[in-house]
Amino acid sequence: MSLDKEFKEIPGTIIFDAEQSRKGYWLNQFCMSLMKAENRERFKANERAYLDEWKMTEDQKQAVMARDLNAMMALGGNIYFLSKIGATDGKSFQQMAGSMTGMSEESYRDMMINGGRSIEGNRKIGEHGDAQRPNKDK
């Protein structure tokens, strides 16, 4: 039984299911390797060489080097795994989450202090909320 199709109708959201997990297996396992200090050092010293040790697609490697979290998510990454890259770069979870919204760090932080992003217009693709993703929400 596949997941309810409604999961795919939420704007600005990628559901990490078995298919994404399969696509992103090595991307996510690469991220896990960054839990070890010696691996973080090797990655930082030569990102390309370190990434080439993993069975990742070229698109995934490019997305990592560009630190494009939305692209990494689309290619099968999961945010809890991808956060290891952020930790390696010294970024907080709020900085990482904010970077996926297109907002500046400051305006994202202000939005959270003011109660967070509203659900209104953001339940379903095609509504008029601020989280509708143009390239997905056709």
Add this chain to the structure above:
Amino acid sequence: MARITASVYSSHIPAVGAAFDLGKTHEPYWQKVFSGYDFSKQWEKEQKPDVIFLVYNDHATAFSLSMIPTFAIMTGPEFMPADEGYGRRPVPPVIGHPELASHIASEVIQKDFDLTIVNEIDVDHGLTVPMTCMFGKVDAWPCKVIPFAVNVVQHPVPSGARCFALGQAIRAAIESYPEDLNVQIWGTGGMSHQLQGPRAGLINREWDNEFLDRLINDPAGLSKMPNIDYVREAGSEGIELVMWLIARGAMADTRGGPKPKVAHRFYHVPASNTAVGHLILENA
């Protein structure tokens, strides 16, 4: 006999643990979060639980994609706080209760809940942050803990109904254990939050508070809410809230006993990206 005296519900936001460890609890931003636990710390001193059955989820810490157990009970004697990439949190090791944990595993597996049994694992912020919120700074945790991990990372994750039924089975298992123990059951995670994509930062205050109301008054009805509703209304990471239904299912009123007493309720936005929710229910 062992008995469940209370259930505790709490968010487990990593930034809260970091704020505590870095001594920022009196900064206005964090003081608003920690003030919600002032009552709870005093309450725990009076309650003196022997064991906490602590439902949490691992966040790509001990479980990578190489193993994804849906439900895992930790039957080992001791668990270290994990290094999640920033070094281990400076909190004491967690002391397990292997005898009770093994008893629960044996009982609920025979009731068709196919648990994974884990003896060696490091526990991440999902477990240690609620411990810090409830007990503050300590040299050793004042009670034993049985960690219980739920997969809420890769969909499909277990339904609220399955979690609620599991809680009922855990309650029966605990109450059939012969030693006289004061046991609490905790459900952690949530409340509304989304950490990914253009919808990151989502908070749904109205939905969260209705969830708290229904958790108190209509848990069986709440348990029938489909997973899609959590994700749509409370954000992709708000799905963690299904874990609260395990703790709620273990309260006495789910088998015809009296309704629990609401000892404490707290809600605050934000801590980092997340709505903080916290509730204490006491069995009458």
